[in-house]
Amino acid sequence: xxxxxxxxxxxxxxxxxxxxxxxxRKGIPVYSSxxxxxxxxxxxxxxxxNIIKIFGKKSYxxxxxNTNFLxxxxxxxxxxxxxxxxxVHPWVFLDFKNWILSQKKTLYFIKESAILFESGAxxxxxxxxxxxxxxxxxxxxxxxxxxxxxDQILNRLNxxxxxxxxxxxSNIIIKNIQDISFLEKKAxxxxxxxxxxxxxxxxxxx
Numbered sequence: 017x018x019x020x021x022x023x024x025x026x027x028x029x030x031x032x033x034x035x036x037x038x039x040x041r042k043g044i045p046v047y048s049s050x051x052x053x054x055x056x057x058x059x060x061x062x063x064x065x066n067i068i069k070i071f072g073k074k075s076y077x078x079x080x081x082n083t084n085f086l087x088x089x090x091x092x093x094x095x096x097x098x099x100x101x102x103x104v105h106p107w108v109f110l111d112f113k114n115w116i117l118s119q120k121k122t123l124y125f126i127k128e129s130a131i132l133f134e135s136g137a138x139x140x141x142x143x144x145x146x147x148x149x150x151x152x153x154x155x156x157x158x159x160x161x162x163x164x165x166x167d168q169i170l171n172r173l174n175x176x177x178x179x180x181x182x183x184x185x186s187n188i189i190i191k192n193i194q195d196i197s198f199l200e201k202k203a204x205x206x207x208x209x210x211x212x213x214x215x216x217x218x219x220x221x222x
Contacts, residue, residue, distance in 0.1 A: 019116060020124040020214055021140060025132035025171060026147030028169070029154030029161075031199055032194045035147060036128045038203035045119045049108055049129035049137070052115075056107050057081045063113050066103045091172040097134075105135045123214055133177050138185060145206070146186040148179050173210075 026032040036046045057063050058081055067075045067086070074085050090097040094218045116125065124142075132138045149157075151173065182191055190202055 020142050020210075022126045022210065023132045023138050023144040024126055024128045024147070025130065025138070025144065025182065025186075026149075026192075027154060027173050027179070028130060029157040030147040030149045032128055032130070032147050034169075034196065035190070035192075035199050035203055036126055038200050039126050039207060042204075042207055043122070044124065044126055045122055045208070046095055046126045047112055047115050048126060049112070049127060049135075052111055053104050053108050054081065054083070055110060057104060060107055063103055063107060067100070070099055070103070071095055072176070078146075086173070087168075091168075091175050097175060101131065101135055105137075108135075109137070123211055130176070133182055133185065142188045143188070143210070145188040145190065146179070146182045147190045147192050148183075149191070153193065155215035183216075 024032050024036050035046065036048070040046050057067065058079070064076060064079070067081075071086060071089055075082055075089075086100070090100050112127065119125070124180075127137065127141065129135065129137055132141070132144070138144055154173065155166055155169050158164055159166070188206065192199060
């Protein structure tokens with residue numbers, strides 16, 4: 017099955033989920049790797065067993081993923097983050113394939129992921145959009161959203177691939193330093209450009 021896939025990524029607090037939501041309003045299916053990953057960590061027994069084996073029993077509380085405990089482990093150690101990705105990502109990849117098959121006919125799909133590059137998922141994307149924001153802005157947004165301390169946020173930001181590397185492999189860069197209407201206008205413009213590109217490539221609607 018051939019489909020046109022857009023990857024949306026960016027560090028935490030850059031507004032990638034909000035940006036993706038504007039495409040959903042246009043009827044474009046959006047797969048959130050981060051949200052689905054958390055669901056699968058609670059749902060798949062093999063994931064639970066392997067996480068506990070590597071990170072310990074405190075990784076789960078009452079059979080639910082202990083997000084705070086696990087975050088403290090993996091966002092301080094790049095090797096720990098890679099280990100967690102190696103456990104969860106194969107299941108996310110399979111879940112994504114099944115999700116694609118369950119969707120109705122559409123012009124394109126969006127895969128939103130904070131670790132699009134770290135996981136290697138970017139290789140399957142036809143076009144990659146990376147959102148960036150000043151560090152101070154990201155910290156302010158995440159503090160309001162997740163009630164985290166500044167040092168916790170910085171640990172998570174620093175362990176992710178640098179924006180320089182992401183930008184190098186991205187097709188579109190969005191500097192999200194303005195209000196919500198700015199992101200919405202960007203999404204509408206890109207949506208039209210993607211549709212035009214697909215029409216030109218295929219000569220007809222998929």
